[in-house]
Amino acid sequence: MYHVDKIINVRTRKNKKEFLVKWKGYSESDSTWEPEAHLSCKQLIKEFLENQDEEKEEEEEEEEYEVDEILETRKRKGVREFLIKWNGYSKSTATWEPETNLSCESLIKQFMSGR
Numbered sequence: 621m622y623h624v625d626k627i628i629n630v631r632t633r634k635n636k637k638e639f640l641v642k643w644k645g646y647s648e649s650d651s652t653w654e655p656e657a658h659l660s661c662k663q664l665i666k667e668f669l670e671n672q673d674e675e676k677e678e679e680e681e682e683e684e685y686e687v688d689e690i691l692e693t694r695k696r697k698g699v700r701e702f703l704i705k706w707n708g709y710s711k712s713t714a715t716w717e718p719e720t721n722l723s724c725e726s727l728i729k730q731f732m733s734g735r
Contacts, residue, residue, distance in 0.1 A: 627640070627661075628648070639656060691711065702717055702719065702728070
């Protein structure tokens with residue numbers, strides 16, 4: 621009988637989860653993809669998925685967007701907003717942002733002075 625040492629990765633094939641399993645007593649090169657239904661290590665799976673969710677959240681939090689250009693301005697509910705084109709993204713993905721969310725004072729001044 622084989623015992624799971626740890627879960628290394630997860631993938632979905634044919635709408636079913638499979639886990640890359642490192643087996644106790646074997647090297648990582650001997651790891652195999654196993655359907656979730658074949659595994660009896662629910663706690664290891666749960667911990668792996670929770671850790672993966674936390675890592676994804678941290679990556680999202682760490683991603684910092686840089687303002688490339690201010691395209692327009694408007695007032696909504698008394699709050700000044702700017703249509704922002706983000707560095708590395710096309711104009712089609714521009715988003716409206718309240719001024720308080722932005723840290724590009726010089727770009728705002730430059731944009732406002734040109735109006």
